[in-house]
Amino acid sequence: MATLTDNDIPLSELLGDGGQPPIFPEPPNGGGGGDPDGHRPPPGNSRSAAVIGIFVMMCASTMTFSALVSAMIVRRGLNRTDWHHIPLPSILWWNTLILLVSSVALDTARRQLRKGNRTTFNRLWTAGAVMGTWFLIGQIIAWYQLEAGGFRLVGNLNSAFFYVLTWAHAAHVIGALGAVLYVEYRALQFKLGPSGRTWVDVSAIFWHFLDLLWLGLMALFVFWA
Amino acid sequence: MSVRIFSTDHRVIARQYFFLSLFAVLFGMLLSLLMRFHLVYPQTPVRVFEAIWPEKASGGVMTPELYLSLLTLHGTIMVFFVLTLAPLNAFGNLVLPEQLGATGMAFPRLNMMSFWTTVISFLLLIASFTCQDGGPLSGWTAYPPLSALGAIAGPGQGRGQTLWFFSIGVFCISATLTSINFIATVIEMRSPDMGLMQMPLPCWNWFVTSILSLLSFPVLLAAGLLILLDRLAGTSFFLPAGGGSPLLWQHLFWFFGHPEVYIAILPGMGIVSHVISVFTRKPVFGYKAMVFATIAIAFLGLLVWGHHMFISGLSPYSAIAFSVLTMVIGAPSAVKTFNWIATLWGARIELTTAMLFCLGFISIFVTGGLSGLFLGQPQIDAYFHDTYFVVAHFHMIMGIAALFGIFAATFYWFPLMFRRKLHEGLGKIHFYLTFVFAYATFVPMHFAGFAGNPRRYADFTTFDFLQPLLPLQKGITHSAFALAAVQILFLGNLIWSLRRGPVIEWTGDTGTWQR
Numbered sequence: 040m041a042t043l044t045d046n047d048i049p050l051s052e053l054l055g056d057g058g059q060p061p062i063f064p065e066p067p068n069g070g071g072g073g074d075p076d077g078h079r080p081p082p083g084n085s086r087s088a089a090v091i092g093i094f095v096m097m098c099a100s101t102m103t104f105s106a107l108v109s110a111m112i113v114r115r116g117l118n119r120t121d122w123h124h125i126p127l128p129s130i131l132w133w134n135t136l137i138l139l140v141s142s143v144a145l146d147t148a149r150r151q152l153r154k155g156n157r158t159t160f161n162r163l164w165t166a167g168a169v170m171g172t173w174f175l176i177g178q179i180i181a182w183y184q185l186e187a188g189g190f191r192l193v194g195n196l197n198s199a200f201f202y203v204l205t206w207a208h209a210a211h212v213i214g215a216l217g218a219v220l221y222v223e224y225r226a227l228q229f230k231l232g233p234s235g236r237t238w239v240d241v242s243a244i245f246w247h248f249l250d251l252l253w254l255g256l257m258a259l260f261v262f263w264a
Numbered sequence: 265m266s267v268r269i270f271s272t273d274h275r276v277i278a279r280q281y282f283f284l285s286l287f288a289v290l291f292g293m294l295l296s297l298l299m300r301f302h303l304v305y306p307q308t309p310v311r312v313f314e315a316i317w318p319e320k321a322s323g324g325v326m327t328p329e330l331y332l333s334l335l336t337l338h339g340t341i342m343v344f345f346v347l348t349l350a351p352l353n354a355f356g357n358l359v360l361p362e363q364l365g366a367t368g369m370a371f372p373r374l375n376m377m378s379f380w381t382t383v384i385s386f387l388l389l390i391a392s393f394t395c396q397d398g399g400p401l402s403g404w405t406a407y408p409p410l411s412a413l414g415a416i417a418g419p420g421q422g423r424g425q426t427l428w429f430f431s432i433g434v435f436c437i438s439a440t441l442t443s444i445n446f447i448a449t450v451i452e453m454r455s456p457d458m459g460l461m462q463m464p465l466p467c468w469n470w471f472v473t474s475i476l477s478l479l480s481f482p483v484l485l486a487a488g489l490l491i492l493l494d495r496l497a498g499t500s501f502f503l504p505a506g507g508g509s510p511l512l513w514q515h516l517f518w519f520f521g522h523p524e525v526y527i528a529i530l531p532g533m534g535i536v537s538h539v540i541s542v543f544t545r546k547p548v549f550g551y552k553a554m555v556f557a558t559i560a561i562a563f564l565g566l567l568v569w570g571h572h573m574f575i576s577g578l579s580p581y582s583a584i585a586f587s588v589l590t591m592v593i594g595a596p597s598a599v600k601t602f603n604w605i606a607t608l609w610g611a612r613i614e615l616t617t618a619m620l621f622c623l624g625f626i627s628i629f630v631t632g633g634l635s636g637l638f639l640g641q642p643q644i645d646a647y648f649h650d651t652y653f654v655v656a657h658f659h660m661i662m663g664i665a666a667l668f669g670i671f672a673a674t675f676y677w678f679p680l681m682f683r684r685k686l687h688e689g690l691g692k693i694h695f696y697l698t699f700v701f702a703y704a705t706f707v708p709m710h711f712a713g714f715a716g717n718p719r720r721y722a723d724f725t726t727f728d729f730l731q732p733l734l735p736l737q738k739g740i741t742h743s744a745f746a747l748a749a750v751q752i753l754f755l756g757n758l759i760w761s762l763r764r765g766p767v768i769e770w771t772g773d774t775g776t777w778q779r
């Protein structure tokens with residue numbers, strides 16, 4: 040490591056982090072510069088940071104969906120003569136039910152894990168993951184049914200908005216399902232340490248958010264679009 | 265390799281962002297020089313042009329399409345890869361953890377991912393300009409219907425425009441990831457005895473900027489998604505022929521676009537507050553007022569997007585609402601300006617280069633802000649809309665003012681970033697010349713706007729009523745070239761100081777907490 044008085048530090052070293060002087064010593068665990076008296080948990084507690092992060096992420100998703108929904112509302116207000124009501128495939132109701140039940144399963148699993156019931160956790164979490172996958176398959180069936188009924192992406196703006204909103208929601212579900220399956224994988228290997236528990240909480244929170252989002256979208260499609 | 269390239273160290277990532285924006289700003293500046301040259305010597309053949317673009321500048325004379333694509337690239341690069349990245353991502357990453365007393369950002373790996381997503385976005389943008397049928401030419405606002413139609417809309421509207429939208433979409437994702445990281449860092453990583461109202465002002469400004477970016481970039485992402493479907497899947501969200509509305513794009517775009525102005529300028533304001541307080545050896549006058557002014561500017565900034573649409577067929581009633589709210593932003597902006605002046609009042613000012621750039625920032629912020637008061641009124645905007653007055657306004661407030669903030673940060677925090685100091689004497693000469701030529705370039709541009717010179721015209725000399733403006737525009741071009749030439753001083757300073765600058769130990773500036 041170069042010293043501070045060295046006047047000839049090579050540029051390459053400045054660009055990398057090779058020669059950083061120990062001005063800001065870093066604790067080996069990468070955590071925050073904690074409070075020695077222990078009044079408060081040390082900053083950079085990765086668990087609470089992750090929870091804040093997922094809530095902020097939910098704000099971002101909410102903004103994307105608000106933009107799409109408000110575009111739909113404004114567009115509908117501009118001209119209603121070419122706004123054809125779409126008959127919602129009845130499978131959407133089953134999908135809604137499955138999604139809600141999966142949320143209950145994941146949350147119960149999370150609470151069981153806190154109590155230390157790992158077997159119950161594994162069962163319920165697996166059930167939640169399976170139901171999440173079911174939900175996605177159900178959505179695909181709904182898209183096929185709609186298309187068979189003549190409501191395609193192109194041609195009717197109402198159905199175009201329906202597809203965009205449900206696709207965007209499905210994309211979120213895929214992402215969340217990735218996290219759920221990651222937890223599942225760790226749990227089945229019995230490697231669910233503290234960071235794994237953070238994943239459990241964060242993915243469960245996000246899953247509930249996707250529930251709420253879906254209920255909002257269903258309300259929009261049923262009562263309004 | 266992975267340590268240096270895919271680093272999760274916030275200081276390394278800060279340097280990566282710094283060099284990416286440095287490259288972007290030099291490239292963007294070069295483009296502006298090409299445009300300025302073409303504007304005042306539209307028919308003069310230039311061999312180099314023909315060598316670079318054999319078809320689009322055959323005979324050495326730029327086609328209008330080429331001019332517009334340079335304009336689009338200039339605007340996009342400057343807004344996204346310079347004014348967004350440098351003040352927030354580069355200096356935020358560098359300084360925020362230090363000032364918070366944290367050891368790093370909340371999510372180091374996410375931080376690394378955002379940087380590389382940004383690089384992908386930048387590469388997509390550059391790729392869009394090398395397309396066979398020409399680069400995109402819709403400007404950085406990419407208004408439909410033309411931008412939603414695809415190749416049939418004309419040259420440059422094909423694959424180039426599609427890639428442009430992909431680039432912006434990817435940028436939205438990286439900006440969102442960055443803002444998640446910044447917000448979590450401020451909330452979670454502060455040293456335990458630092459309350460929110462004890463944070464140094466730059467932290468407040470990066471925090472509020474991140475919130476703005478969190479609320480606006482996802483909206484642009486949604487808009488980009490819809491327009492890409494229009495282009496690639498045949499929907500018609502923004503096409504009147506299929507029942508859509510181009511106005512929808514303008515609403516969504518400007519809901520992002522106006523906050524973007526504050527994303528560019530708010531970090532600069534924080535930097536200026538901090539540097540001024542250091543070199544006057546006084547705490548910033550009215551800390552609380554500064555914090556609330558920042559929050560007020562950001563909040564109001566989310567409600568005024570309609571002032572970009574006064575002549576788009578907006579209802580006059582909503583135009584008045586947007587106009588009044590726009591004027592109201594003047595109040596918190598004035599609070600900030602007066603607080604800076606009050607801090608300077610009676611102080612023994614140490615005129616370092618960083619401090620000079622702060623004073624320059626205040627000057628240019630006021631000048632650029634005042635022309636905003638004119639543009640914010642629907643009646644006056646009806647005349648000024650899409651003229652050089654607008655170009656002058658936003659280059660002052662969003663371009664030069666924000667750039668001065670970046671320069672102030674560069675000179676002040678260079679030792680923190682590279683352990684060396686930039687050359688002060690050279691820096692001061694660079695400041696004075698930049699200050700003079702910035703004014704000399706952009707003040708006359710207002711006059712071109714008064715005379716009704718529309719922006720985005722590749723060759724205004726073909727219009728009789730604009731012919732008399734040629735000397736004025738020539739003066740602007742010469743000044744712009746001088747402004748660009750002066751930046752060689754900075755570049756030289758940077759390269760020299762990186763190798764030979766005096767090594768100094770950064771003593772840290774957390775001692776400036778407000779208590």
Ligand SMILES: [Cu+2]
Nearest residue numbers: 522569571572
């Ligand atoms: Cu605006």
